[in-house]
Every structure is written in C-alpha cells, then in structure tokens.
Amino acid sequence: MSKKHIDECVRATLEQYFKDLKGTEPHDIHAMVLAAVEKPMLDVVMQHAAGNQSKAAEWLGINRNTLRRKLLEHKLI
Numbered sequence: 001m002s003k004k005h006i007d008e009c010v011r012a013t014l015e016q017y018f019k020d021l022k023g024t025e026p027h028d029i030h031a032m033v034l035a036a037v038e039k040p041m042l043d044v045v046m047q048h049a050a051g052n053q054s055k056a057a058e059w060l061g062i063n064r065n066t067l068r069r070k071l072l073e074h075k076l077i
Contacts, residue, residue, distance in 0.1 A: 010037075039074040042067070046076065 010033070018026070042056075049056035053071075057064040071077045 038070065039076070042070060042074060042076055046071070 014029075014033075042060075045056045045059055046053075049059065053067055054064050057067040060067060062070075068077070
C-alpha cells in the first residue's frame with residue numbers, strides 16, 4: 001500500500017464523515033482522526049518490529065519514550 005493509497009482512504013473516509021453529519025458542525029476533527037489512526041498504526045508497527053520498541057520508534061520517527069507513552073495511553077502494553 002502506497003502513501004497515495006493511504007491518503008485516498010483518509011480523504012474518502014473524511015468526505016463520508018462530512019456527508020454523515022448532514023450539515024451539523026464538526027468538532028475536534030484532528031483529535032478524532034488521530035485517535036482513529038494512531039492505535040492501529042502503533043499496534044501494526046509493534047507487531048512488525050516483534051515488540052522491539054526501539055526499532056518501532058525508529059520506524060515511526062519518534063523518540064522511544066514517546067512511543068512507550070503512546071503505547072501505554074492506548075493500552076497496547
């Protein structure tokens with residue numbers, strides 16, 4: 001799956017979200033999208049890194065302590 005495909009999936013999902021609102025004002029879209037994407041992303045990356053937080057953090061481009069905090073927040077560890 002390419003970056004372009006992920007972009008298209010996010011765009012299509014957000015367009016559907018706005019349609020589903022039927023004119024209602026959206027709120028806190030940024031937090032909603034991050035919450036929806038971050039947990040499965042962390043879960044998949046950790047699986048592919050065989051649980052190695054240092055490797056996963058490097059792949060994600062974040063600090064290992066930040067990764068650990070996020071894993072705890074999402075109850076993935």
